[in-house]
Amino acid sequence: MEPSRCSTTTLFRQEGVGGITYRIPALLYIPPARVLLAFAEKRSSVDDTDALYLVLRRGEKVDHSVQWGPPEPLMSATLPGFRTMNPCPVWERKSRRVFLFFICVRNHVTEQRQICSGKNAARLCFVSSSDHGRSWSPIKDLTDEVIGEEVEHWATFAVGPGHGVQLQSDRLVIPAYAYHFSRWHCLGTFFRSRPRSHSLMFYSDDLGATWKHGQLFQSGVTTECEVAEVMNSNGLSVLYCSARTSGRCRAEAFSTDLGEHFEKPSFVQELHEPPHGCQGSVVSFRPRRGLLQEEAPAISSHPKSLVSTLGPEQSLTPPSSWLVYSHPTSRRHRINLGIYVNQAPLEAARWSQPWIFHRGPSGYSDLAILEEGWFGCLFECGEKHEYEQIAFSLFTDQELLSHTGEKCSGPSNVQ
The missing domain is CATH 2.120.10.10 (Neuraminidase)
Structure with a gap:
């Protein structure tokens, strides 16, 4: 195969200075269909707190190029009163299903505010598609099931952003990070350590039916x-x-x-x-x-x-x-x-x-x-x-x- 000339296509463009902005790309290729899914956050401004919902463009690889469809809003990937952030898709080859993970964060609560207060405002969620991204399931909130009471020691967390992977063993892996802190009680007073960032993985060994999380990385310096x-x-x-x-x-x-x-x-x-x-x-x-x-x-x-x-x-x-x-x-x-x-x-x-x-x-x-x-x-x-x-x-x-x-x-x- 001869090297091809690298061609670039703009999929999402900012609308005016400081206006509607698209950030946080995530890309997934679906081999059987030769389909590409390109995800991003749609925001009312550049700021993280102005994230609205996720958008998608579907592309079909034809020879040495990709033919892209129009932008589509993913309104099924939303929770009332929350903004949707950090798309992280993965393809499950046996069930031929796309899992799109993301976090939903309470409106206008910044990550820094969560870190300083120690009060998490994020939810772990996903939607799925069995038709290569043409339609999507209702949203599922996994926070209580997967993180449970440990979330009280996570000032905040997020997935990805970017893609997840399916391993040779069929395990699905979604990369993530959390700001973890310790809490202790002494002489009638509660104390809290400074939250530190640790990468970790969410994973499934049953083709996405149930999910768990791995151990936090030993060093508290890694995030996305x-x-x-x-x-x-x-x-x-x-x-x-x-x-x-x-x-x-x-x-x-x-x-x-x-x-x-x-x-x-x-x-x-x-x-x-x-x-x-x-x-x-x-x-x-x-x-x-x-x-x-x-x-x-x-x-x-x-x-x-x-x-x-x-x-x-x-x-x-x-x-x-x-x-x-x-x-x-x-x-x-x-x-x-x-x-x-x-x-x-x-x-x-x-x-x-x-x-x-x-x-x-x-x-x-x-x-x-x-x-x-x-x-x-x-x-x-x-x-x-x-x-x-x-x-x-x-x-x-x-x-x-x-x-x-x-x-x-x-x-x-x-x-």
């Missing part, structure tokens, strides 16, 4: 996150998490129990964060046979915690999955959206140099794996501000390697 499953050639599943921080670089963590627990996050110095951080996206894919050389490099520099978990023989096995990551590349501003590739996901510091996918203001993004070497990226961008529009682009694996300066390498029996 996405996950991708990496399979080495021994068939061992490792769940990779990329998480937002305010520490000028990205955090990553690994799980060997399908997302219930993660090793302590480590910081990736070559993946920059702007001040206060920014959401980013990560996906895993199995490289095509034509993209690979016959010889594969051995893995020899796993993080110590992962080596001890996998064992010495498994730790030297080359992975059969690569990672692709999108995020603004500057340490100072949300500008210059970059696409990175990692051909050895279980090694430390193996990210490529970024392909500058969009020059200028850029913010949140979401990646999707299509088929036959194609990728999609839905991202915030603009000329003066990153929230002026949400755009979509297609690109190929060959373009990715060409622009990141990576050579093709990997196990020759991977298809």
Whole structure:
């Protein structure tokens, strides 16, 4: 397949200066139908507190392009007196059902107000679709069922934003974060610790019928996150998490129990964060046979915690999955959206140099794996501000390697 020219289509555009604004992209590809679902928040202004409801555009991949339908409001994904935020979709392949997770937050209650007061105003909700996003079920509120009394120790929480994943085991995983605090009683007075942010996962092992949540990450510095499953050639599943921080670089963590627990996050110095951080996206894919050389490099520099978990023989096995990551590349501003590739996901510091996918203001993004070497990226961008529009682009694996300066390498029996 010859590399194609990267084309960009604006799917959502701000209406006037400071008017209706679309933010927080989430992208899902449905393989059997070759359908893309592009979600965003519709807001009455740029502010988080002015979020209204979610909107959707359905696209059909035809040859080397996508034909997009008109914007559609998702009014079934609403609760009276709440605003709908943080779309996080996942495709369940056995039931052929789309689950769209999101949070509903009490109108005009800011995240900072929840953190300062310790009083959560968010609800964990989802809707589902069995016809590739043409129609949606009534909303279901899972807060009491899934979080229960623990929510009293969560100042606030959110899912994603971006996509969830279905693992080889069929487990559905929705990435999330919570601001957790401890409360204790002493001499007639109640005290509360300062809430700290921890990433975590919501998951289902029965095709979405019931849901649970995993353990909070050990380090209280990670917030918005996405996950991708990496399979080495021994068939061992490792769940990779990329998480937002305010520490000028990205955090990553690994799980060997399908997302219930993660090793302590480590910081990736070559993946920059702007001040206060920014959401980013990560996906895993199995490289095509034509993209690979016959010889594969051995893995020899796993993080110590992962080596001890996998064992010495498994730790030297080359992975059969690569990672692709999108995020603004500057340490100072949300500008210059970059696409990175990692051909050895279980090694430390193996990210490529970024392909500058969009020059200028850029913010949140979401990646999707299509088929036959194609990728999609839905991202915030603009000329003066990153929230002026949400755009979509297609690109190929060959373009990715060409622009990141990576050579093709990997196990020759991977298809």
